[in-house]
Every structure is written in C-alpha cells, then in structure tokens.
Ligand SMILES: Nc1ncnc2c1ncn2[C@@H]1O[C@H](COP(=O)(O)OP(=O)(O)OP(=O)(O)O)[C@@H](O)[C@H]1O
C-alpha cells in the first residue's frame with residue numbers, strides 16, 4: 001500500500017443516529033456520533049453496558065433489526081456511503097469488505113453445519129464456486145493462521161472448546177481478507193488465559209491482512225493494550241476520542257475520568273435484546289449533556305446547552321463544556337446541585353443506563 | 358453414530374413391543390369367565406345371531422389353547438404373534454384379523470401417509486415463511502388464516518366438504534375409494550389410479566386443511582427462537598444470500614423438533630382417520646376399527662391396537678436412528 005492511500009481514512013462515520021422504536025418511545029441508542037478509522041488502525045470502543053457500542057457496529061454492517069432503525073448520518077467506506085447502497089450491493093460488501101466477530105461468538109456457529117461448510121459458505125457466496133480440494137486447502141490454511149489444526153474443518157461446533165470456536169470465528173472473519181474487521185467483545189466469554197492467546201491471534205491476523213479493526217472490549221485493560229485509538233461512549237453519545245495512551249493517562253471528559261478510574265473491573269452485563277423493561281435512562285434521557293446528573297462539575301449551562309464535539313488538540317476530541325467553554329464555569333462559580341455525590345460511584349455503578357434485573 | 362446407540366435403540370424397540378403384546382395378552386384374561394363365550398352370549402342376548410357359534414367357540418378355544426396353563430398360553434400367543442397371527446374376527450369369521458388389516462391397510466396408508474407428508478411440508482414451509490422478513494403481507498395473511506383453522510376438527514371440515522362440494526355441487530364423489538363396480542384391469546391401469554385419487558381428494562383435503570395449522574404453529578414458534586440466535590446474525594453478516602440463510606441456517610435448525618412430531622404422526626397413520634373414513638365410507642383402518650368397536654369384535658380391536666403400537670414404535674425407532682444424522686449434537690447428549 002502506498003502512503004497516499006494510507007493517509008485517507010478507511011471509514012468515516014458522520015452524525016450517525018440509530019433509534020429503537022419501542023412501544024414506550026424511541027430509545028436513542030446511537031445519537032449523532034462521528035468518528036473516523038484509518039487504514040491498519042485498531043480502534044477501541046469503551047463504555048458501560050447498554051451505551052450503544054454494538055448498535056454502532058451493527059449499523060456499520062447495516063444489520064440493525066426492528067424495532068431499530070438508522071435514522072440518519074453517513075457511513076463512508078473509502079469515501080462512498082454504504083447507507084446509499086441497495087440491499088444486494090450491501091450484501092456483497094458484507095464480509096468481503098467488512099467482517100464481524102460477533103458478541104456472543106460462542107453461539108455464532110450453526111450447530112448443524114461442519115466448520116468447513118460454514119467457512120466455505122462465506123467464500124463460495126462471494127467468490128463463486130471453488131473446486132472442493134482447493135477449498136479444503138484454503139480452509140486448512142485459514143485454520144492454521146489461527147493456530148488450529150486442519151482437522152477442525154470436519155468438526156461440528158459442539159465438538160470445539162470456547163477458545164476454538166472463537167478462533168474459528170476469527171478464521172472465518174479473515175477468509176475474504178476484508179478491509180475492516182469488527183470484533184465485538186471477542187474474548188468476553190473465554191477464561192483469562194485463553195483470552196490473551198485469542199487476542200494475540202486476532203491482532204496477528206489483522207496485521208497480516210493490513211486490515212483496520214474496531215474492537216469493543218469489556219476488558220478496558222485489554223483495550224488499553226491493543227488499541228491505537230479509543231472512543232468513549234456514554235448513553236448513545238461519543239464523549240471522547242483520543243490516542244490510547246493519552247486517553248488512559250489523562251482522560252479529559254468527566255465520564256472518561258470516572259470510567260478509567262474504575263479500572264480494572266467493570267461489572268459485566270447481559271444484553272437487553274428486544275425485551276421490554278428498557279433502560280429508563282435512554283428512553284427518557286436527561287437533556288443536553290447526558291452526563292450532567294452524574295457529573296461533579298455540572299452547572300446549569302450543561303443542562304441547557306448540548307456540549308459540542310470539541311478538538312482539544314489534533315487527535316483528541318471531547319464533548320464537555322468544561323473543556324470547550326471554560327468561561328461558563330468561571331462565572332457559574334463551581335458545582336451546581338448535589339450531583340457531586342453521584343460522581344463518586346459513577347464509574348463502578350455499571351447499572352446506570354441499563355436495566356437492573 | 359455409535360453401535361451401542363443403535364443397539365440400545367433396538368433394545369428399547371423390542372421392549373416396547375414385548376410390553377404392548379403382553380398387555381394385549383393379559384387384559385382380556387383379567388375379565389372373569391370365558392371371554393369368548395361371554396362375548397357371544399352378549400351378542401345373542403342383544404338379538405344378534407352369530408352363525409356357527411359353537412364352531413367359533415371351539416376354534417377360539419383351540420386357537421388360544423384356553424385350556425392350557427397360562428404360561429403355555431402366553432408362549433403360544435407370542436409365537437403366533439411373531440407370525441402376525443392375531444386370530445380370527447368374530448364378526449367376519451372365518452376371516453382372520455390379519456386378513457382384515459391387510460385389506461384395509463393399503464387404503465389408509467395411501468391416504469394418510471400422503472396427506473400427513475403433504476400437511477407436514479406445507480405447514481413447515483408456511484410456519485417458517487410466516488416469520489421470515491421477506492414474506493409479503495398478503496402471504497402472511499393467508500398463512501394466518503390457515504393457522505386459525507387449526508382448532509377446527511378435521512371431521513367438521515369433512516362434513517362441510519361432503520355437503521357442499523359432493524352433495525350440493527356434485528363436483529366430487531362422496532363415498533368409496535373408486536367408482537361403483539370399478540375394478541383394476543390387468544397390468545398398469547392409469548384410469549383406475551386416477552379414479553382412486555379422485556375419490557380420495559375430499560377426505561385428503563379435509564385432513565390437510567385442518568392439519569396444516571398445527572404445523573404452522575409449531576414451526577413458527579421454533580423459527581422465532583432460531584431467528585434470535587447469534588448464528589443467524591453471523592450468517593447475515595457473512596453476506597449470505599437470503600434464501601440460503603432461510604433454508605440452511607433458519608429452517609434447518611427450526612425443523613429439528615418437528616421431525617419427532619412427524620414420526621409420531623406417521624406412526625399413528627395405521628389407526629386411520631376414523632371419522633373422515635366414516636363420513637366418506639372410505640374402507641380404511643379407521644372404518645374397520647369403528648365397525649369392530651360397534652360389534653364388540655375384540656380380536657380385531659386388539660389386532661388394530663397392536664398394529665398401531667408396532668407402527669408407532671417403528672416410526673420412533675426410525676426417527677431415533679436418523680436423528681443423529683439430522684442433528685449432529687444428539688449422539689453426544691444421549692451418551
Ligand atoms: N432490539 C432492541 N429493542 C429496544 N432497545 C434495544 C434493542 N437493542 C438494543 N437496545 C437498547 O439500545 C441500547 C444500546 O444497546 P447496545 O446493545 O448497542 O449496547 P452495548 O453498548 O453493546 O452494550 P453491551 O456492553 O451490553 O453489549 C441499550 O440501551 C439497549 O437497551
């Protein structure tokens with residue numbers, strides 16, 4: 001690849017909005033977020049459960065299911081908007097250009113099909129029929145790149161361990177050498193030792209393909225280690241984007257600060273799915289700065305005006321008035337209301353923005 | 358599939374047969390007195406004349422060796438059963454139960470196997486399509502209509518069909534399997550087959566239309582579950598074509614539990630569809646069973662019941678043997 005191509009972003013998300021139209025009203029799962037991903041880059045997403053990470057990446061694949069709908073925005077892949085593709089064009093770009101290692105990869109393989117057939121399905125659909133011997137060879141090679149023996153091809157998913165299934169998913173995601181691999185909590189169901197090995201494998205194949213990667217991690221420590229840049233999401237909004245080191249050393253947004261100071265452990269949560277009992281937070285969100293009820297620095301201005309995405313310095317964006325309009329805070333003379341108390345537990349209190357069961 | 362699995366399944370199969378036949382032996386003997394004499398006495402009391410009654414009683418006594426000690430009777434009975442010798446009909450003596458069954462079975466199997474399979478295929482497809490995202494609204498409405506027919510008993514439809522389509526409009530024959538006096542010619546007689554199918558259309562329709570809804574319901578439920586599975590999301594993310602996802606990922610998994618239900622349905626085929634056969638005077642097992650019950654022809658009742666048990670056991674044996682092939686997980690989960 002030439003430097004010229006490398007410098008243009010691979011993926012540009014502009015003002016993306018995805019709402020779930022529930023009976024109780026719209027859930028703004030992704031609300032006006034913008035970010036870019038450069039070639040070969042690993043972009044990490046962090047944020048509490050239910051903040052819209054999965055919704056964002058499913059929108060990139062245009063796999064949002066009812067009652068969800070992409071309400072607006074643009075998703076530019078190498079400059080062309082995939083939201084304007086017709087269904088057939090979109091189907092063809094899936095997997096060949098953008099592949100997915102889904103959340104819950106444990107159950108992502110069809111239980112009644114052999115591994116070989118499931119990988120072959122992707123290859124044959126996009127590349128046309130291949131002689132069976134050649135296909136076997138290619139699948140064997142793919143499995144080797146994820147440290148699996150070629151015999152795994154003839155096995156059924158239930159004959160594999162969790163780590164092996166995850167590796168099969170990785171092999172499958174790289175079968176067509178896509179430009180972008182999206183990994184949604186690729187290691188969350190694995191035990192710690194296997195997690196590390198699987199992550200190394202994933203990074204290995206991504207680098208070999210020169211692909212970009214979006215990585216959603218339930219484990220912020222892991223994200224901090226592998227991502228080049230990180231986006232912090234809060235209640236459907238992107239509140240901060242920065243280089244990994246910079247973000248973890250000096251988070252700027254009050255929410256990022258709370259989240260990162262809660263390291264190492266964020267309690268894991270189950271997905272809400274399409275079931276009733278939605279997070280009251282997103283159904284009836286606070287106005288303007290969504291974080292103000294929990295923010296120790298909140299002033300009346302935060303409740304009255306939405307904070308714009310603000311560039312602190314090249315490559316570091318954040319959406320907080322305290323950083324973009326500090327003069328407001330001088331005149332307000334400090335903290336408003338009793339929100340400061342809420343701050344103390346903000347990072348560890350993972351139940352906010354999500355239903356508690 | 359492991360050999361032990363096959364052997365264990367075969368073992369269970371023979372166990373079922375043995376239990377069923379033993380019950381068949383024991384139950385009539387629990388009644389006090391001589392069951393055959395009592396039965397014929399009953400019939401005569403009700404004014405029926407049983408021809409050759411003395412001969413019949415002797416025949417039965419000898420046939421069952423009713424004077425032998427019980428264990429000997431039991432073994433003789435099992436030996437006879439192994440040869441499909443189920444004894445004599447009381448009503449149609451000297452016809453044997455096996456002869457009566459053999460005469461009725463082809464009609465029943467022909468009608469019910471065909472209708473069961475058609476119903477299954479239609480119901481499964483419709484149930485799957487009902488919840489598939491590309492199915493047009495109109496298609497869904499039609500399927501939902503048939504689904505609502507599910508609670509209507511099939512014989513009610515049959516009665517409606519007979520009175521409207523056969524009696525009032527005269528479009529279809531209302532009884533029999535072939536036109537009166539029609540006999541098959543030598544060799545392959547196409548006209549005869551057409552006549553046969555024509556006569557079975559109405560009973561077939563009533564069975565199919567009333568039966569489809571049940572399959573639709575079952576399949577729809579399973580489809581909804583499967584559509585929520587992660588492997589379906591991944592199949593879509595893979596950019597597979599819609600039809601392939603529908604068939605190989607969604608239906609292929611949702612259909613698994615339906616196969617067991619199909620096997621049981623097919624097992625029940627030999628008992629016939631009593632009421633439909635009655636309405637259409639269709640000489641299948643259902644009609645024979647009805648007649649036998651009406652005339653206390655207990656060897657025939659027992660014979661048909663026994664056949665039913667055998668055929669359900671066979672159907673379940675077959676489904677169990679092919680299930681590991683349908684669902685690769687099964688050999689392990691039942692180790
Ligand atoms: N089918 C749906 N119907 C209604 N609301 C939904 C649906 N799917 C997701 N949501 C809501 O949208 C919000 C974002 O969900 P999403 O799955 O994107 O979160 P997430 O950040 O991936 O969370 P997690 O870390 O638990 O995977 C949540 O509040 C969730 O309740």
Ligand code: SF4
Nearest residue numbers: 289292295302320321
């Ligand atoms: S805008 Fe105000 S309330 Fe929101 S994070 Fe910044 S300081 Fe806190």
Ligand SMILES: [Mg+2]
Nearest residue numbers: 053054055103
């Ligand atoms: Mg998620």
